[in-house]
Amino acid sequence: MSDHPAVMPHGPIEALFEDVWWVQGSIRMFPGMTINRVMTVLRHDGELTLVNAVRLDDTAPLDALGKVAHVVKIGTHGMDDAWYCERYGAKRWAPAGVPADEVLAPDGPTPVPWMRVFRFESTVDPELALLLDRDAGVLVTCDAVQTWPDTARCSPIAKLASHAMGFTARPAQIGPPWRKRMTPAGGSLEPDFRRLLELPFDHAVGGHGAPLVGGAREALRATVDATFR
Numbered sequence: 571m572s573d574h575p576a577v578m579p580h581g582p583i584e585a586l587f588e589d590v591w592w593v594q595g596s597i598r599m600f601p602g603m604t605i606n607r608v609m610t611v612l613r614h615d616g617e618l619t620l621v622n623a624v625r626l627d628d629t630a631p632l633d634a635l636g637k638v639a640h641v642v643k644i645g646t647h648g649m650d651d652a653w654y655c656e657r658y659g660a661k662r663w664a665p666a667g668v669p670a671d672e673v674l675a676p677d678g679p680t681p682v683p684w685m686r687v688f689r690f691e692s693t694v695d696p697e698l699a700l701l702l703d704r705d706a707g708v709l710v711t712c713d714a715v716q717t718w719p720d721t722a723r724c725s726p727i728a729k730l731a732s733h734a735m736g737f738t739a740r741p742a743q744i745g746p747p748w749r750k751r752m753t754p755a756g757g758s759l760e761p762d763f764r765r766l767l768e769l770p771f772d773h774a775v776g777g778h779g780a781p782l783v784g785g786a787r788e789a790l791r792a793t794v795d796a797t798f799r
Contacts, residue, residue: 574650574653578604579723580594580627583632586708586781586783587704589613590612592608592610592780594723595625602727603731604724604728605724605778606722607624608624608776608777608781618637618638622642622645623648623654625650638654638660640662641662642664644664644700644712645697645698663680675689685702686703687701688765690752691765692757693754694751697752699711701769701771706772708771708775709766709769709790710774713748715743717789719738719741735747741793742774742786745776760794764794
Protein backbone atom coordinates (compact mmCIF):
# COMPACT_ATOMS: atom_id res chain seq x y z
CA MET A 571 0.00 0.00 0.00
CA SER A 572 3.07 2.23 -0.25
CA ASP A 573 2.07 3.84 -3.57
CA HIS A 574 -0.90 5.61 -2.01
CA PRO A 575 -0.63 9.28 -1.00
CA ALA A 576 0.97 9.73 2.41
CA VAL A 577 -1.21 10.39 5.41
CA MET A 578 -1.55 14.10 6.17
CA PRO A 579 -2.07 15.81 9.55
CA HIS A 580 -5.64 15.59 10.81
CA GLY A 581 -7.76 15.99 13.90
CA PRO A 582 -9.78 13.42 15.86
CA ILE A 583 -13.02 11.75 14.86
CA GLU A 584 -15.74 13.99 16.32
CA ALA A 585 -19.38 13.07 16.91
CA LEU A 586 -21.87 15.26 15.07
CA PHE A 587 -25.28 13.56 15.11
CA GLU A 588 -26.60 10.06 15.70
CA ASP A 589 -24.38 7.73 13.62
CA VAL A 590 -22.67 10.74 12.00
CA TRP A 591 -19.07 11.85 12.69
CA TRP A 592 -16.59 14.16 11.02
CA VAL A 593 -12.81 14.54 10.77
CA GLN A 594 -10.91 17.62 9.71
CA GLY A 595 -7.84 16.62 7.72
CA SER A 596 -5.51 18.49 5.40
CA ILE A 597 -4.09 18.33 1.91
CA ARG A 598 -0.90 19.78 0.43
CA MET A 599 -1.92 21.39 -2.84
CA PHE A 600 1.65 22.42 -3.77
CA PRO A 601 4.72 23.64 -1.86
CA GLY A 602 3.67 26.18 0.75
CA MET A 603 -0.05 25.66 0.15
CA THR A 604 -1.81 23.32 2.58
CA ILE A 605 -5.55 23.58 3.21
CA ASN A 606 -8.01 21.68 5.36
CA ARG A 607 -10.46 19.06 4.11
CA VAL A 608 -13.28 17.20 5.83
CA MET A 609 -14.42 13.57 5.92
CA THR A 610 -17.92 12.58 7.00
CA VAL A 611 -18.42 9.15 8.57
CA LEU A 612 -21.82 7.44 8.62
CA ARG A 613 -22.81 4.23 10.41
CA HIS A 614 -25.66 1.86 9.68
CA ASP A 615 -26.02 -1.67 11.05
CA GLY A 616 -22.39 -1.72 12.13
CA GLU A 617 -21.08 -0.70 8.69
CA LEU A 618 -19.29 2.58 8.06
CA THR A 619 -19.63 4.78 4.98
CA LEU A 620 -16.89 7.35 4.36
CA VAL A 621 -17.75 10.46 2.35
CA ASN A 622 -14.85 12.62 1.10
CA ALA A 623 -12.47 10.10 2.66
CA VAL A 624 -9.44 11.29 4.62
CA ARG A 625 -6.75 8.75 5.47
CA LEU A 626 -6.06 8.49 9.21
CA ASP A 627 -2.68 7.87 10.81
CA ASP A 628 -4.33 5.50 13.30
CA THR A 629 -7.47 3.66 12.20
CA ALA A 630 -8.21 2.18 15.64
CA PRO A 631 -10.74 4.90 16.58
CA LEU A 632 -12.47 4.41 13.22
CA ASP A 633 -12.47 0.62 13.58
CA ALA A 634 -14.05 1.04 17.01
CA LEU A 635 -17.09 2.62 15.37
CA GLY A 636 -17.72 -0.22 12.92
CA LYS A 637 -16.44 -1.87 9.74
CA VAL A 638 -15.49 0.37 6.83
CA ALA A 639 -17.72 -1.02 4.08
CA HIS A 640 -18.35 1.88 1.69
CA VAL A 641 -16.38 4.82 0.31
CA VAL A 642 -18.40 7.56 -1.39
CA LYS A 643 -17.05 10.07 -3.91
CA ILE A 644 -19.44 12.97 -4.55
CA GLY A 645 -17.08 15.53 -6.10
CA THR A 646 -13.39 16.01 -6.81
CA HIS A 647 -12.13 14.63 -3.49
CA GLY A 648 -10.92 11.05 -3.61
CA MET A 649 -7.17 10.83 -3.14
CA ASP A 650 -7.57 8.44 -0.19
CA ASP A 651 -10.45 6.37 -1.54
CA ALA A 652 -8.24 3.64 -2.99
CA TRP A 653 -6.34 3.26 0.29
CA TYR A 654 -9.55 2.51 2.19
CA CYS A 655 -10.84 0.22 -0.53
CA GLU A 656 -7.59 -1.75 -0.52
CA ARG A 657 -7.29 -1.92 3.26
CA TYR A 658 -10.89 -2.83 4.02
CA GLY A 659 -12.24 -4.23 0.76
CA ALA A 660 -14.76 -1.38 0.82
CA LYS A 661 -17.19 -0.82 -2.04
CA ARG A 662 -16.64 2.39 -3.97
CA TRP A 663 -19.62 4.60 -4.90
CA ALA A 664 -19.52 7.56 -7.30
CA PRO A 665 -21.74 9.50 -9.73
CA ALA A 666 -22.34 8.20 -13.25
CA GLY A 667 -19.30 8.73 -15.42
CA VAL A 668 -16.80 8.18 -12.59
CA PRO A 669 -15.19 4.72 -12.21
CA ALA A 670 -16.68 2.91 -9.21
CA ASP A 671 -18.26 -0.33 -8.04
CA GLU A 672 -21.68 1.27 -7.71
CA VAL A 673 -23.30 4.28 -9.35
CA LEU A 674 -24.72 6.79 -6.89
CA ALA A 675 -27.77 8.51 -8.39
CA PRO A 676 -30.97 10.19 -7.16
CA ASP A 677 -33.16 7.20 -8.04
CA GLY A 678 -30.66 4.43 -7.34
CA PRO A 679 -29.47 2.41 -4.35
CA THR A 680 -27.43 4.03 -1.57
CA PRO A 681 -25.03 2.60 1.00
CA VAL A 682 -27.14 4.06 3.82
CA PRO A 683 -30.98 3.88 3.76
CA TRP A 684 -31.34 7.31 5.40
CA MET A 685 -29.33 8.97 2.62
CA ARG A 686 -30.88 10.84 -0.31
CA VAL A 687 -28.85 11.77 -3.40
CA PHE A 688 -28.97 15.17 -5.13
CA ARG A 689 -27.30 15.56 -8.52
CA PHE A 690 -26.10 18.87 -9.94
CA GLU A 691 -27.39 18.99 -13.50
CA SER A 692 -25.38 21.92 -14.88
CA THR A 693 -21.84 21.34 -13.61
CA VAL A 694 -19.04 20.68 -16.09
CA ASP A 695 -18.02 17.54 -14.18
CA PRO A 696 -20.24 15.15 -12.15
CA GLU A 697 -21.13 16.50 -8.72
CA LEU A 698 -23.48 15.21 -6.04
CA ALA A 699 -24.75 16.31 -2.65
CA LEU A 700 -26.23 14.04 0.01
CA LEU A 701 -29.16 14.66 2.32
CA LEU A 702 -29.07 12.69 5.57
CA ASP A 703 -32.29 12.06 7.46
CA ARG A 704 -30.80 13.06 10.80
CA ASP A 705 -31.64 15.92 13.17
CA ALA A 706 -33.82 18.03 10.84
CA GLY A 707 -31.68 17.13 7.83
CA VAL A 708 -27.94 17.22 7.17
CA LEU A 709 -26.61 18.35 3.78
CA VAL A 710 -23.24 16.78 2.88
CA THR A 711 -21.28 18.31 -0.01
CA CYS A 712 -17.77 18.30 -1.44
CA ASP A 713 -16.64 21.73 -2.71
CA ALA A 714 -20.07 23.09 -3.66
CA VAL A 715 -21.00 24.33 -0.17
CA GLN A 716 -18.39 25.05 2.50
CA THR A 717 -18.34 26.76 5.89
CA TRP A 718 -15.01 28.16 7.08
CA PRO A 719 -15.35 29.53 10.64
CA ASP A 720 -11.55 29.79 10.67
CA THR A 721 -8.52 28.68 8.68
CA ALA A 722 -7.49 25.75 10.86
CA ARG A 723 -4.93 23.35 9.30
CA CYS A 724 -4.06 25.86 6.59
CA SER A 725 -0.53 27.05 5.86
CA PRO A 726 0.17 30.80 6.19
CA ILE A 727 -0.14 31.33 2.42
CA ALA A 728 -3.38 29.33 2.36
CA LYS A 729 -4.79 31.41 5.21
CA LEU A 730 -4.23 34.57 3.18
CA ALA A 731 -5.58 32.99 0.00
CA SER A 732 -8.72 31.65 1.68
CA HIS A 733 -9.59 35.12 2.94
CA ALA A 734 -8.82 36.73 -0.42
CA MET A 735 -10.98 34.23 -2.33
CA GLY A 736 -13.91 34.70 0.03
CA PHE A 737 -14.04 31.29 1.73
CA THR A 738 -14.45 32.94 5.13
CA ALA A 739 -16.89 35.61 3.95
CA ARG A 740 -20.04 33.87 5.19
CA PRO A 741 -21.29 30.46 6.33
CA ALA A 742 -22.49 28.01 3.66
CA GLN A 743 -20.24 29.59 1.05
CA ILE A 744 -20.21 28.35 -2.54
CA GLY A 745 -16.56 27.50 -3.18
CA PRO A 746 -15.34 30.28 -5.54
CA PRO A 747 -12.75 28.19 -7.47
CA TRP A 748 -15.23 25.30 -7.67
CA ARG A 749 -17.94 27.57 -9.06
CA LYS A 750 -15.58 29.01 -11.67
CA ARG A 751 -14.38 25.57 -12.78
CA MET A 752 -17.80 23.92 -12.74
CA THR A 753 -19.85 26.61 -14.51
CA PRO A 754 -20.27 25.83 -18.23
CA ALA A 755 -19.45 28.54 -20.73
CA GLY A 756 -22.40 30.89 -20.98
CA GLY A 757 -24.26 28.98 -18.29
CA SER A 758 -25.16 29.34 -14.62
CA LEU A 759 -25.32 27.05 -11.61
CA GLU A 760 -28.13 29.05 -10.02
CA PRO A 761 -30.90 26.58 -11.04
CA ASP A 762 -28.99 23.76 -9.35
CA PHE A 763 -28.66 25.73 -6.13
CA ARG A 764 -32.30 26.77 -6.20
CA ARG A 765 -33.21 23.07 -6.43
CA LEU A 766 -30.79 22.29 -3.63
CA LEU A 767 -32.55 24.83 -1.43
CA GLU A 768 -35.79 22.88 -1.82
CA LEU A 769 -34.31 20.05 0.24
CA PRO A 770 -35.17 19.93 3.96
CA PHE A 771 -31.94 20.46 5.89
CA ASP A 772 -30.88 22.52 8.89
CA HIS A 773 -27.20 21.50 9.02
CA ALA A 774 -24.41 21.22 6.46
CA VAL A 775 -21.03 19.49 6.24
CA GLY A 776 -18.78 20.44 3.34
CA GLY A 777 -15.56 18.92 2.10
CA HIS A 778 -13.59 21.79 3.65
CA GLY A 779 -13.90 23.93 6.76
CA ALA A 780 -16.16 22.66 9.53
CA PRO A 781 -19.79 21.60 10.00
CA LEU A 782 -22.49 24.26 10.13
CA VAL A 783 -24.90 23.19 12.85
CA GLY A 784 -28.25 24.97 12.66
CA GLY A 785 -29.52 27.50 10.13
CA ALA A 786 -27.68 25.98 7.20
CA ARG A 787 -30.44 26.24 4.61
CA GLU A 788 -31.12 29.90 5.34
CA ALA A 789 -27.39 30.60 5.32
CA LEU A 790 -27.09 28.92 1.92
CA ARG A 791 -30.12 30.83 0.65
CA ALA A 792 -28.41 34.11 1.59
CA THR A 793 -25.25 32.97 -0.19
CA VAL A 794 -27.15 31.96 -3.33
CA ASP A 795 -29.02 35.27 -3.41
CA ALA A 796 -25.77 37.23 -3.00
CA THR A 797 -23.79 35.10 -5.47
CA PHE A 798 -26.29 35.11 -8.34
CA ARG A 799 -27.94 38.51 -7.95
